[in-house]
Amino acid sequence: xxxxxxxxxxxxxxxxxxxxxxxxxxxxxxxxxxxxxxxxxxxxxxxxxxxxxxxxxxxxxxxxxxxxxxxxxxxxxxxxxxxxxxxxxxxxxxxxxxxxxxxxxxxxxxxxxxxxxxxxxxxxxxxxxxxxxxxxxxxxxxxxxxxxxxxxxxxxxxxxxxxxxxxxxxxxxxxxxxxxxxxxxxxxxxxxxxxxxxxxxxxxxxxxxxxxxxxxxxxxxxxxxxxxxxxxxxxxxxxxxxxxxxxxxxxxxxxxxxxxxxxxxxxxxxxxxxxxxxxxxxxxxxxxxxxxxxxxxxxxxxxxxxxx
Amino acid sequence: xxxxxxxxxxxxxxxxxxxxxxxxxxxxxxxxxxxxxxxxxxxxxxxxxxxxxxxxxxxxxxxxxxxxxxxxxxxxxxxxxxxxxxxxxxxxxxxxxxxxxxxxxxxxxxxxxxxxxxxxxxxxxxxxxxxxxxxxxxxxxxxxxxxxxxxxxxxxxxxxxxxxxxxxxxxxxxxxxxxxxxxxxxxxxxxxxxxxxxxxxxxxxxxxxxxxxxxxxxxxxxxxxxxxxxxxxxxxxxxxxxxxxxxxxxxxxxxxxxxxxxxxxxxxxxxxxxxxxxxxxxxxx
Numbered sequence: 001x002x003x004x005x006x007x008x009x010x011x012x013x014x015x016x017x018x019x020x021x022x023x024x025x026x027x028x029x030x031x032x033x034x035x036x037x038x039x040x041x042x043x044x045x046x047x048x049x050x051x052x053x054x055x056x057x058x059x060x061x062x063x064x065x066x067x068x069x070x071x072x073x074x075x076x077x078x079x080x081x082x083x084x085x086x087x088x089x090x091x092x093x094x095x096x097x098x099x100x101x102x103x104x105x106x107x108x109x110x111x112x113x114x115x116x117x118x119x120x121x122x123x124x125x126x127x128x129x130x131x132x133x134x135x136x137x138x139x140x141x142x143x144x145x146x147x148x149x150x151x152x153x154x155x156x157x158x159x160x161x162x163x164x165x166x167x168x169x170x171x172x173x174x175x176x177x178x179x180x181x182x183x184x185x186x187x188x189x190x191x192x193x194x195x196x197x198x199x200x201x202x203x204x205x206x207x208x209x210x211x212x213x214x215x216x217x218x219x220x221x222x223x224x225x226x227x228x229x230x231x232x233x234x235x236x237x238x239x240x241x242x243x244x245x246x247x248x249x250x251x252x253x254x255x256x257x258x259x260x261x262x263x264x265x266x267x268x269x270x271x272x273x274x275x276x277x278x279x280x281x282x283x284x285x286x287x288x289x290x291x292x293x294x295x296x297x298x299x300x301x302x303x304x305x306x307x308x
Numbered sequence: 309x310x311x312x313x314x315x316x317x318x319x320x321x322x323x324x325x326x327x328x329x330x331x332x333x334x335x336x337x338x339x340x341x342x343x344x345x346x347x348x349x350x351x352x353x354x355x356x357x358x359x360x361x362x363x364x365x366x367x368x369x370x371x372x373x374x375x376x377x378x379x380x381x382x383x384x385x386x387x388x389x390x391x392x393x394x395x396x397x398x399x400x401x402x403x404x405x406x407x408x409x410x411x412x413x414x415x416x417x418x419x420x421x422x423x424x425x426x427x428x429x430x431x432x433x434x435x436x437x438x439x440x441x442x443x444x445x446x447x448x449x450x451x452x453x454x455x456x457x458x459x460x461x462x463x464x465x466x467x468x469x470x471x472x473x474x475x476x477x478x479x480x481x482x483x484x485x486x487x488x489x490x491x492x493x494x495x496x497x498x499x500x501x502x503x504x505x506x507x508x509x510x511x512x513x514x515x516x517x518x519x520x521x522x523x524x525x526x527x528x529x530x531x532x533x534x535x536x537x538x539x540x541x542x543x544x545x546x547x548x549x550x551x552x553x554x555x556x557x558x559x560x561x562x563x564x565x566x567x568x569x570x571x572x573x574x575x576x577x578x579x580x581x582x583x584x585x586x587x588x589x590x591x592x593x
Contacts, residue, residue: 018497019416023424026409026468033465034431037442044441051445097336105333108326119580120337123344126576128526130544131568134551135343138561145558146346146363153362180340241435244528248548262529265437270533275441286438293433 038286045279051269055276062280072281075252075259078171082242082260085175086182087235091228093179094186097121099220101187102194103202103212118191122184129181133248136177140164164250167257174249174258178242186231193227194220225303233296240289261285344569351375351566355559374563382546383538384567390535391525391542391571394456394463399520401464403513406471411501413472414479415487425476431469436529444533458534459542463527467520478512479505518582522575543568 045062049055066072106114124132139146140163148160163173197220205215243262246252252259252267259267261281268278350358351374353367361368378384409428413421443462444453452458482505490500506513531545538546547568551561 019412019418022408022412022416022497023418026405026428026465026472029405029461029465030427030431030469033443033462034434034439034469037439037446038434040442040445041438051441097333100329100333104326104329109330113330117333117337119576120340123341123573123576126522127569127572128528128544130526130528130548131565131572134547134561134568135347135565137551138558138565139343139346141558141561144359146350149362150364153364183340237433241437241529243437244544244548247528247532248551251552262435262437266440266529269441269444279441282435282437282440285435289433289435290430293430 041279041286042283044276045283047276049275050273051275058276062277063284065277066280066284071256071259072261072264074256075261075264078258079240079242079260079262081171081175082178083236083239085178086239086242087232089179090182090235091186091231094183094231095190095221095224095228096216097183098187098190098194099216102191103216103220114191118187121187124181125184125188127181129242129244130248132177132181133245137164137249140173165254167254170250170254170257174245177249178239178245181245182235182238185235189227189231190224193224197223226300229296229300229303233293236292236296237289240285240292344573347562347565347569350559351562353559353562355557358559374557374560375567378550378560378563378567382541382550382564384546386539387541387543387546388571390456390540394459394531394542395521395524397460398463398467398524399517401460402467402471402520403517405464405468406475406516407501407506407509407513409468409472410475410479411497411505414476415482415501415505417480421476425473428469428472432466432473436466440529440533443530447534453534454536454540456535456540459527459531462530462534463524467523471516471520474516475509475512478509482508515582518579522572522579525571525575543571 044055046057046059047055048058048061101114101117105117140148142148142162142165147163151157151160161169164170201219202215205219210218241262242260243266246258246260246263247266250258252263262285265278265281265285268274268281272278346363349367350363352370352372354369354371354373357365357368357371412418413424418424439462443458447453447455447458452461486504487500490504495503525542526544527542528544528548531542532548535541535545541549547564550564
């Protein structure tokens with residue numbers, strides 16, 4: 001047996017030097033697949049280009065055009081409404097549902113009942129968004145879809161409507177579908193978070209006569225702050241990338257009534273072959289995502305500092 | 309004192325009304341699974357049966373005609389295999405890549421690791437809209453356009469960006485004494501990684517593997533652009549594209565929905581525990 005001597009400090013430092021090698025594969029791929037393409041996208045956004053012919057440098061021309069493009073602005077507002085449907089409503093509703101399942105159903109009817117209900121609510125989250133789009137498009141088909149036929153069958157035929165085909169209802173219909181899809185994610189995250197709270201707190205408050213709503217508002221909500229920011233951030237980013245449901249459900253239509261920047265850039269790239277303009281839209285979308293992420297991280301960091 | 313008395317008098321203050329709340333939750337759960345039920349109910353009907361009795365009636369006879377017709381229409385066997393091959397390769401490759409990078413960042417604590425992590429996080433959150441055209445262009449230049457390999461490479465990077473971020477924070481809490489002891493015994497870095505770090509991180513790696521698989525399975529925009537021919541397409545792309553192109557019949561559309569739902573339900577049942585546990589590992593950290 002060789003006697004192992006403690007390493008001299010010099011050797012250790014040399015030993016530490018090999019670690020960056022482990023980063024080489026990821027660094028090479030990262031540069032090839034993310035950094036260079038993103039740099040190219042920004043570069044293309046300063047040009048007029050149809051994808052095959054020569055590229056003409058036009059500086060900020062595409063961005064100036066964006067500012068005056070009413071389709072871009074309306075797509076931007078549609079996306080803001082999707083943030084409401086995919087982030088704000090599911091987060092608020094999800095916390096209420098999670099607290100109800102955890103505090104009430106779990107305790108009165110057993111944890112198995114609670115996790116079965118949670119599984120049902122989470123189910124749409126594991127499905128591909130495009131498949132959910134196919135399913136809802138089918139349910140809402142104007143003439144012989146499930147919803148309108150069912151309304152007719154139960155004598156409410158007057159309520160039947162071309163939900164996705166009418167520019168006045170299309171966006172709201174998409175929003176409702178997105179709430180349905182998104183709800184499971186906050187519910188699961190919040191239910192896991194609730195296990196962290198000391199049950200003694202709730203018991204003490206209940207003994208003091210605090211109603212469930214009061215305990216929810218004054219105990220549960222403040223304690224769920226870390227989960228709150230994570231859920232809001234992830235859902236907001238998901239809303240900015242809601243390409244698949246728009247592609248499958250409405251193709252941005254009717255007209256441009258459900259167009260969002262993500263889909264608008266796709267249209268510019270591949271349908272109108274205005275690649276430079278599409279790249280400008282995609283760049284703006286990226287910057288927006290980075291701003292949202294940074295804001296959330298800064299706010300979250302500040303909260304953690306406050307809490308010590 | 310008085311509190312205790314009150315508590316003793318009313319040990320379970322909210323007995324009544326409990327069932328009403330249970331009913332409300334059950335209704336919510338039913339509403340969440342109802343669309344899936346409708347798909348199942350109507351995908352196995354014939355089209356005349358649907359026209360005659362509507363979507364709410366039970367099928368007169370179970371018929372797999374629509375499922376079979378749609379299956380053949382999009383060569384669903386191939387499509388399913390593409391999705392399995394792409395998602396499986398991405399999950400494995402992305403876990404390997406994440407392990408290597410996270411080893412350098414979390415255990416090796418290399419210089420500038422904070423900024424490297426920020427770069428990875430940004431890479432994962434970046435909207436793919438900002439990458440799609442250059443990737444399309446580069447794929448054409450490198451003859452990778454319309455190959456499954458192109459999608460595998462791109463998503464390996466995207467998923468491992470998140471995996472590195474997650475695993476680095478897990479590994480940075482790795483007990484230093486164990487590493488030190490292994491090193492004193494003369495183990496090189498690769499040996500330490502393989503024999504010491506990996507066995508301990510196995511639960512996290514399993515969660516990552518599951519999530520990378522499902523996330524890649526569900527991707528839409530990049531596979532839509534990079535894979536044009538039907539024989540290379542993934543399940544969501546084949547179904548999304550089929551909407552506008554082939555499907556005219558309402559029961560066949562239900563059949564296409566059913567075909568898309570079933571694999572996801574299978575994963576859900578297999579991975580249910582990992583998934584619900586993993587959502588928390590993945591998000592609150």
